[in-house]
Each structure stands twice: as C-alpha cells, then as structure tokens.
Amino acid sequence: MKSNVKNTTRRVVGLSVATAVLALVLAAWALGALLNRTGDASATLSQAVTPALIQRGAYLARAGDCVACHTAHGGPAFAGGLGIQSPIGTIYSTNITPDTATGIGTWTYGAFERAVRRGVGHDGSALYPAMPFPSYAKVSTADTEALYAYFMNGVAPVHQANRANGIAWPLSIRWPLAYWRSLFAPTPAPGDGLASAASDARIARGAYLVQGLGHCGSCHTPRALTMQEKGLDDATPTYLSGTELNGWAVPALRGGKHWSQDDLVDYLAGGRNSTASVAGEMKDVVANSTSHLSVEDLHAIAAYLQLLPAQTEPRDRPQPERSAATTRQLTAATDLSLGQRVYLDNCGACHFVTGQGAPRVFPRLDGASIVNAQNPAALIQVILAGAQTPSTAQSPSVLPMPSFAARINDGDLAALTTFLRSGWSNSAPAVSADQVRAVREQLGAARRP
Ligand code: HEC
Numbered sequence: 001m002k003s004n005v006k007n008t009t010r011r012v013v014g015l016s017v018a019t020a021v022l023a024l025v026l027a028a029w030a031l032g033a034l035l036n037r038t039g040d041a042s043a044t045l046s047q048a049v050t051p052a053l054i055q056r057g058a059y060l061a062r063a064g065d066c067v068a069c070h071t072a073h074g075g076p077a078f079a080g081g082l083g084i085q086s087p088i089g090t091i092y093s094t095n096i097t098p099d100t101a102t103g104i105g106t107w108t109y110g111a112f113e114r115a116v117r118r119g120v121g122h123d124g125s126a127l128y129p130a131m132p133f134p135s136y137a138k139v140s141t142a143d144t145e146a147l148y149a150y151f152m153n154g155v156a157p158v159h160q161a162n163r164a165n166g167i168a169w170p171l172s173i174r175w176p177l178a179y180w181r182s183l184f185a186p187t188p189a190p191g192d193g194l195a196s197a198a199s200d201a202r203i204a205r206g207a208y209l210v211q212g213l214g215h216c217g218s219c220h221t222p223r224a225l226t227m228q229e230k231g232l233d234d235a236t237p238t239y240l241s242g243t244e245l246n247g248w249a250v251p252a253l254r255g256g257k258h259w260s261q262d263d264l265v266d267y268l269a270g271g272r273n274s275t276a277s278v279a280g281e282m283k284d285v286v287a288n289s290t291s292h293l294s295v296e297d298l299h300a301i302a303a304y305l306q307l308l309p310a311q312t313e314p315r316d317r318p319q320p321e322r323s324a325a326t327t328r329q330l331t332a333a334t335d336l337s338l339g340q341r342v343y344l345d346n347c348g349a350c351h352f353v354t355g356q357g358a359p360r361v362f363p364r365l366d367g368a369s370i371v372n373a374q375n376p377a378a379l380i381q382v383i384l385a386g387a388q389t390p391s392t393a394q395s396p397s398v399l400p401m402p403s404f405a406a407r408i409n410d411g412d413l414a415a416l417t418t419f420l421r422s423g424w425s426n427s428a429p430a431v432s433a434d435q436v437r438a439v440r441e442q443l444g445a446a447r448r449p
C-alpha cells in the first residue's frame with residue numbers, strides 16, 4: 001500500500017518533469033523558428049540581369065571564395081559535396097549550381113540572400129556557421145544581387161544531390177543553431193550591409209573585402225569555446241590576431257608593418273613576394289580567390305591590413321646583429337651544432353647561410369611567421385611533406401620545396417627545427433623528436449586512402 005503511494009507519487013512527479021521539459025523544448029524550438037524569420041524569402045532582384053551584372057557576380061564569387069567549400073575534390077565547380085570537419089561531425093557543402101532539381105535553380109533571390117547573409121537555409125532552418133555567413137552579413141545588397149545573378153545565369157547547372165551531414169542525433173537538430181546565430185552573427189543592416197566607417201575610400205573598400213566576402217577572419221581570428229570568431233571587425237583587438245587551423249599556425253595579419261604594401265599585394269596575387277612563399281590552406285585561398293582580384297582591390301586590402309595595430313609587440317623586429325652572428329657561424333662551418341649541420345647539408349643551397357633565401361624564388365627563413373609560430377607543426381610538416389607555390393597569372397611557374405621525410409630522421413629534424421627557431425633573429429621554443437613523430441604520423445594517416 002505504502003509503496004503503491006510512493007510509486008504513484010514518483011510517476012506523477014516524473015510525468016510533470018517530462019511535461020515541463022517537453023514544454024521547454026517546444027518553447028525553445030518555437031523561439032528558434034521565430035529567430036529564423038529574418039529577411040524576406042520572397043524578395044526578388046531590384047535590377048535587370050545584364051551580362052555586366054553577371055560578370056561582377058563572378059568576380060565577387062572569387063572574392064568570397066565560394067568555390068573553395070562548394071566544390072568536392074575533383075568534382076564539378078559549385079556542385080557541393082565537400083566534407084568540412086567540425087567538432088560534432090562532418091558537414092557537407094551544398095550544390096549551389098542552378099540545377100532545378102538538386103541545386104538552387106528554383107530559388108528566389110530572397111532565399112539566396114537569407115542563406116548567404118543571414119545563415120538561414122532555403123527550407124527555413126538555421127545553417128551551420130561552416131558557411132561563413134557571420135562575415136557575409138557585411139556584403140552589400142547590390143553585391144548580393146550580383147552574386148545571385150551570377151549563380152543563376154553564369155554557372156553551369158550540375159545535377160548532383162546533396163549529401164546528408166555526418167552528424168549524429170541529437171546534435172544534428174538545427175534549431176539551437178538559430179540561438180547561436182542570433183548571439184554571434186550580425187544581421188545585415190537594411191539596405192546596404194554593414195559598411196565600414198572609414199572615411200578614406202580605399203581603406204573602406206579594403207575593410208569591406210577583408211571583413212565581408214574575403215572572410216579572412218574565419219581562419220586568421222582566434223575562436224572562443226563556443227566557436228564564434230573573437231571579433232568580426234577591427235573594433236576588437238583580437239580580430240585577425242592569428243590562431244591555429246588543424247595544427248597549422250595562421251599568422252596575425254595585424255601590425256603588418258613587417259611587410260610593405262607591395263609585398264602583401266604580391267603575396268595575395270602570386271603566392272610569393274620578396275621574403276615569403278605561401279603554403280598550407282592559404283595556398284588555396286591565393287589560387288582560388290585573391291589571385292583573381294584586381295590590383296586596386298589587393299592594394300585596398302593591403303592598405304587596410306597595414307592600418308591594424310599589432311596586438312602584441314612585433315616579435316620579428318629585425319635584429320641584424322643576431323642574424324649576422326648565425327650567418328658567420330654557418331659560413332665558417334666550424335663548431336656546428338647538429339641542427340646547423342643538418343641545415344647546411346639539406347637546406348643551405350636554396351635558403352642560404354643568411355636564411356634570407358632569394359626574392360620571389362626561395363622564401364626567407366629569418367623572421368618568417370611559420371618558423372616562429374608557437375606551435376612548430378606547420379614548420380615540421382613543410383619540411384617533411386614539401387610544398388609548392390600555386391600557379392597564378394602573376395607567377396605561373398610552380399616552385400617546389402622538396403620533401404625530406406625519407407632523408408631526415410625525427411631526432412635530426414628536431415635538432416634542425418630547434419636551430420631554425422633560435423638562429424638568425426628567430427625566437428621560438430625548441431622542438432622535440434616526439435613533436436616531429438606526431439606530425440609524421442598525422443601525415444601518414446592523412447595519406448592513407
Ligand atoms: C568556408 C566554407 C564555405 C564558403 C567559403 C562558402 N560556403 Fe556556402 N555553405 C557552406 C556549407 C558547409 C554549407 C551548408 C551549411 C549547412 O548545411 O548548414 C553552405 C550553404 C550554402 C547555401 C545554403 C544552401 C541551402 O541548402 O540552404 C548557399 C546558398 C551558399 N552556401 C552559398 C554560398 C556562396 C554564394 C558563397 C560565396 C559567396 C559561399 N556559399 C561560400 C560552406 C561555405
């Protein structure tokens with residue numbers, strides 16, 4: 001009898017808790033759905049589609065690097081299907097060709113605009129921020145219209161069904177993303193995006209491209225635990241202050257005084273300049289996006305970046321005395337450390353005893369971001385796997401850095417990188433053989449089919 005009462009009480013309490021939870025979930029879902037009601041899905045273009053508009057859209061699609069994510073490796077352009085790793089699983093990009101069955105062929109301008117600038121998909125559900133809509137919110141209405149005109153009229157339709165995301169339930173539920181978005185992504189201002197306040201037209205253009213379509217911050221700005229970028233514009237000193245991407249050091253773009261404006265432009269246009277060559281994921285950014293931009297736009301980007309003050313004291317102030325000391329020691333070739341010997345045997349022929357390389361051919365190692373990064377993984381990876389500059393209109397020839405995986409063992413490579421990171425004017429922590437082994441294993445795993 002007693003236990004019966006207890007059971008009933010337990011059941012009633014259990015039921016009311018379940019009801020309360022259900023009510024909360026429903027309310028949260030409803031609010032999520034409400035948050036997705038932004039923009040106007042029925043909106044149409046405010047201008048006629050002309051060849052000039054389509055051409056401008058094609059240029060803007062380059063500036064936004066849409067092809068990078070919306071094209072599977074070896075697949076047709078813009079047909080989607082590229083898997084993007086996220087902490088909760090793989091998110092597949094979608095088909096944005098104008099195919100009417102599997103692409104965006106039947107979409108209104110409004111549906112396109114909501115996806116690009118507001119992170120709301122064509123079915124009204126919230127998108128994952130793997131699509132960089134927090135940056136694209138800054139794109140002007142005129143430019144969003146040109147993009148739509150291009151994707152509907154300038155891109156070949158490809159019949160390719162979208163792949164389901166590899167995210168397990170309940171993490172695959174989308175409505176919580178609406179909360180994320182309303183907390184962390186800006187909403188486009190009515191009319192014309194979120195234009196920069198800079199009074200100088202060139203700086204404003206640079207800010208617009210960097211913060212908006214260029215979405216440079218999605219790789220160059222550190223992220224918080226909740227995955228939003230710590231700053232979407234220069235109002236925050238952490239904006240573009242450098243971070244890591246899959247273990248690869250992404251340098252700060254602030255305090256860019258160590259590169260001249262011409263060097264920045266050369267790097268973005270051709271993947272190399274008087275001191276550096278591009279590697280890692282930036283290589284694709286250059287090949288697919290920045291190398292297609294006009295010289296005026298690249299100068300605007302460079303001028304804007306150069307205005308951003310360094311977040312910390314620049315580490316790579318030239319130190320001619322220290323650099324000269326290392327060069328003298330390598331030249332004399334006596335009393336060399338193991339790392340210095342490995343350097344002379346394998347690297348000196350191209351990067352020279354000065355560590356200066358040769359302008360536009362061999363990048364400089366003295367003062368290079370990749371050498372001085374806190375995490376040496378990218379440096380180790382370049383030496384193990386080698387690298388190649390991209391072929392661009394400005395610099396069509398491909399310059400290879402050979403792979404040393406088969407020639408230098410873990411201990412010698414640790415000694416070599418430790419020397420690189422303390423030689424000349426460089427200053428970064430020593431590297432252990434374990435760190436080299438970890439990168440070697442990762443590369444091996446990546447190569448396995
Ligand atoms: C960094 C990667 C990345 C870039 C760059 C990118 N996208 Fe996306 N995009 C995605 C992913 C991933 C999705 C799917 C998101 C999801 O499923 O929630 C997506 C979704 C979309 C959708 C919505 C599809 C739908 O079914 O509702 C459109 C439209 C779109 N992108 C257009 C563009 C355009 C236009 C550009 C260039 C201006 C662009 N994207 C650049 C990754 C990217």
Ligand code: HEC
Pocket residue numbers: 209210214215216217218219220245248249250251252253264267276277278279280281282285290301369370378
């Ligand atoms: C997909 C990620 C990604 C995006 C998007 C991206 N970058 Fe990068 N960027 C990198 C990585 C990684 C490096 C390091 C390259 C290396 O180690 O050689 C880099 C390096 C650079 C460098 C060289 C800096 C130095 O000190 O060596 C510049 C300049 C640069 N990026 C500018 C830009 C600009 C401008 C944009 C936006 C138009 C941009 N990046 C967008 C990943 C990215």
Ligand code: HEC
Pocket residue numbers: 276277278279343346347348349350351361362363365368369370371379382383387388389390399400401402404420
């Ligand atoms: C045959 C000439 C050659 C040799 C030998 C060579 N390199 Fe390179 N190295 C290059 C070229 C060319 C690049 C530019 C490739 C790129 O960035 O895609 C490069 C790039 C690099 C980079 C990346 C620089 C950056 O800013 O991203 C590092 C680091 C580097 N080399 C270190 C070394 C070390 C250490 C050795 C010896 C173990 C070595 N290299 C041997 C030609 C060479």
